[in-house]
Amino acid sequence: MHIITLVKWVPDAQLERQIGEDRRLIRSEGILGELDEHPLEAALQIKEQYDTEVRVSALTMGPPGASAAVKKALQIGADDGFHLTDEALQAADIWTTSVALTAAINFVRSTASDSDFLVLTGMASEDGETAAVPAQVAARLGIPALTQATDVVLKDGQLDVDRISGRRFQKVSAPLPAVVAVTDQANEPRYPNFRAIMKAKKKPTTTFSLAELGLTHYAVESKVSLLAAEPRPEREAGEIIHDDGAAGQKTVEFLSKEGLL
Template sequence: MHLIVLVKWAPDAQQARHLTDSHHMDRGEGILSELDEYPLETALQLREALTSPDAADSAPTVRITALTMGPAGAAAAVKKALQMGADDAVHLSDSALTGADVAATSLALRHVVETLSSTTEESMQQLVLTGMASTDGETAAVPAQLAERLGWTLVTRTTEVSLDPASATLIAVRHTETETQRVSALLPAVVTVTDQANTPRYPSFKAIMAAKKKPSETWSLSDIGLDAAELTNRVQVLEAAPRPPREAGRILTDEGDGAAVTELVEFLSARRLI
């Protein structure tokens, strides 16, 4: 079983975000996107379930590959993934990918997954796990586009995932506003995992040291057989401006006559907040 987990190097949500003159996000500093820790934890739990002592004698070999796309700094994302427990990592980095939108990103990732597939044993079933969205772009569109390009099954917003290697089937649980769904799908597949699925583990010191010996490769477009001319952005940022500064708030003082309460109710009512 080959589990490929997409992990993104994203700006720290606690830090200010800046745009360059070309309207690209300044990625001088970043972290592993928090929402991508949940699919990684799901992959680790799937491996534990499939290879536990209680598993069948024919338990499959499970390999977890962390995959990221981005500039040199994005190596930090796969480094964290390896520390959490991934077996190996691939970092797609090429100057032609600068400013790639979801269409260009999904095309590049498709070629990476197909390249990984070509080097994976034919008997190994494949599953791509992703977060429900990235913490910077927040489009949640890449997994769907990737599944379409690969021709694989897509299951979104899952909170539980289990695998049956014998039938090459996955079982997933999805929660909507009105119901809980339990669905099955054939592998290979692309599955998105929400932040309600689990509690990601924190890397131990032993795991951090072990990660240094795990294989991690950096690929360019030529390594995945993709010509830069094929990358066409469908979205272009024409203009960007900083968010206006927040206005100072109003302080209402209760003088005991109820005027402050009345003013507060009128304020909330005018904005349809009550």
């Protein structure tokens, strides 16, 4: 079986986010998204369950620097990596992203002889946070989408997933192939040790463009246009209440004014 795990290169949350002159987020300092470590861990657990019968591929879409996300995925345990990069994909919206990733998934699938495949994704990306791409990819592939998964079990070609829907917990099942969006409650991602880091250097990585997928720039033209972008305003200083005997009353009045009561 072939498991394709979608990973993304996102801005480091520990650093201040900045907007460039082109009105786009500066991504010079990026990391593998933390939410994408959970589907990767789920893929590796399935691989360990079935031993060598499972191949885990890490797939990313992004600028040249996004190769760092694939590199980290290989260090964690993926067998091989794939990187779709093309200038036409800059500032891609969710429609464009799902179109390109669907074609990329089919490209990755063509490198394996397995007919059964599973696509694992994070619940959302830390930069876009739409959580819409997994379902769109599944719809374009014509296979089931199981989202908000807190547990993933594969047995005899059948997926059993625990998921969250609002305040309800559900158990759903689907045959392979399928797309599963894994939440950060599903598992505890492993960390690569020195041996894994060194071993990752020998693992293959394939970089390809839209042309190799048979897609033109017009086929991935975003439906959303960014008209303006600016940094958020500086945070105003808070109101300090000194306890002169009426601090409690002033606190209540402040909370009431802010609509917090």
